[in-house]
Every structure is written in C-alpha cells, then in structure tokens.
Amino acid sequence: MDDLKFGTRDKRGNWAPNAPLNIAPFWEGKWGQMKHFVIEYFWPWNAFHIVVTLAYWFLLIQPNLVAFQSLNLTWTLILYAVNAGGIFVMYGAIEMFYYVKRKQGNRFKYNAKFPSETPSDVFWFKSQNLDNFLRSFFVAIPIWTAIQVFFLWCLSNGFHAFDWLNWPDNWVWLVVLTLLVPAIHEIHFFCIHRLIHVPILYKWIHSVHHNSINPSPWSSMSMHWVEATAFHAEILWHLLIPSNPIVALFQMNSTAYGAVNGHIGFEKLEFDGDKALDSHAYAHYLHHKYFEVNYGGEGLVPLDKWFGTWHDGSKDADEQMKARFRAKKEKLKSKQTKATPAE
Secondary structure, X not given: OOHHHOEEEOOOOOEEEOOXXXXXXXXXXXXXXHHHXXXXXXXXXXXXXXXXXXXHHHHHHHHHHXXXXXXXXXXXXXXXXXXXXXXXXXXXXHHHHHHXXXXXXXXXXXXXXXXXXXXOOOOHHHOHHHHHHHHXXXXXXXXXXXXXXXXXXHHHOOOOOOXXXXXXXXXXXXXXXXXXXXXXXXXXHHHHHHHOOOHXXXXXXXXXXXXXXXXXXXXXXXXXXXXXXXXXXXHHHHHOOOOOHHHHHHHHHHHHHXXXXXXXXXXXXXXXXXXXXXXXXXXXXXXXXXXXXXXXXXXXXXXXXXXXXXXOOOHHHHHHXXXXXXXXXXXXXXXXXXXXXXX
C-alpha cells in the first residue's frame, strides 16, 4: 500500500495521517459517521476480545470454577501460563512480522526508527525490546493473573455488592453493559493515567512506561508494578455494579490484550496486498510523543476534550498544546519568583 495516499512523511521519515483524530461522532451530532463508527467499534478488535473471553470462560474457568474457592497455586500457575501464552502469541506475532521481519518496512509507521536501533541506558540491558519483554512477563502479567485469581475467588465464593446476573433474565442490561465495557475502560484509564502523571508519581512509577518514547507491542504492558496493579484492577468495578462474570472477564481481557493497540506504532497493519487493519494507535502514540496529551482513549468518552488535553494530530492542536505548555511554564516561573525573598 502507498502510505502517502493516507498521510505525509516529514524529513526525518516520521509518518502522520492526513485526517485528524475525531471523538465518537454521537458527541458532535455527526450521525452520518455512525455506520462506520459502529463497524469499527466491533471489528476487528472488540470481536477478538469477545472470542478470547468466551474461550477463557467456557474452556478454562467455568468447568473449574470450584477450584478457585480457595487460593490454589496450581490454578494460579495455569492462569499465568494461559495469560502469558496468549500475550506472547498476540503481541509476539505483531512484533515478529512488523518489527523483526519488518514485512511492511516503515510504511504507516509514526516513528521511522525501530526500538532495536536505539539502545539506551534507561532500559535494562540497554535494550528497549528486552526491557519491555521482561517487565511484561515478570511484572505486569503476574499482577494481572493475581487480580484475576482474586476476582475468581470472589466469584466462586459469591462475593458481590449485589448478586451476579444471569443472561436469560437480564439480557437487555447485560448487552448494554457489554457495549459499555470500552467506555468503562476509557474512564478508568483516564483517571489512573492522569493521576500517575502527577510529578512525584510520574518520577517513581509512570516514567518506567514512558521510557519507551517510540513504543512497540512489547511496550504495552511494560510498567511499574503499582501502575500494573491500577491498570488491571479495572475488572473489580464489576464486583460493585450489577454484572455477569463473562462481561467482567471481557473487561479484563479487553484491557490486557487491548493494551497493544496504543503501542503498535503503525497506523495500519498490512496483511494481504492492499488489505490492512486499522490499529487505532495514533491517539496514544501522540501521548508517548508529547507526554501531556491524550491521557484517555480515542474519544469514546472524550475526557481529554473536556479537560483540555485532547490532541488530534493537527497543527492547530500542536499550537494549543504549545500555548498550554507556555502558560504552565509562566505560572511555575511566577510561583518561583514569589517564593524567592527580595534582597
């Protein structure tokens, strides 16, 4: 595919799409865009997460739910193996085809460089790829598994703020709740993400993730353990609202497996001639690039828009961001001046 039909490339070779990012069309009354929005809402990513969730539930969890009534090391290790295996296959396939073998070169790649080309002391063994891989499989995925085990312990022992809902009697609400899962994720993610950008928390916690300025799939879950805990704890909201365990697991799996979307690094993933998947990575890529924009998702719930931190990739958004940075700098300078005693 010719990526220059869809975007532009600067003198450094970095690619950017022509079209600016848009929040969900129903917020702005753009009803003519709803058909395209609904299709992309489900296909392919959320459809994939639903299939994965059903496999988890019917093949692994439901037949063995009684085993989770007590904390069981064997089943904890089995869950870790399944989680780690799933991430290794999904993230690893993208990494292998587009970063190791570079099947499409740097077509549609936001940052023309590849992480393996830029060793740095901020990473373990000076390698972003190795650092990100180790942090994912030995920090984030164990924490995801531990929270999953706690959730299943609560489920198997009947702990819930209400009662778990069954599908036959509550299918209308559960369909609505399933559709709201991505919205719950955006709200949860925005809140914890904005919090860990507070300077002291950023320095000690979130900077680990932001070391990957040019993210790749392995960067998706490369986190400090505190951030990983807050990130994967999203499923626990379903212990506090009327829900169903399948919907709750969809929340968890779309968070874990879906983390890769913002870190793919390509606008499109080519797979068959002129066919390609949209990655939905640009909003979060801009966050890694500029740090103080796009704390949430793609604008399903446009919290960044409402709080003034939305960046749609346009030159106008660049100017607004720079003006905000200048105002912040002037405010800090003014505080420092007032705090300095007169001679």
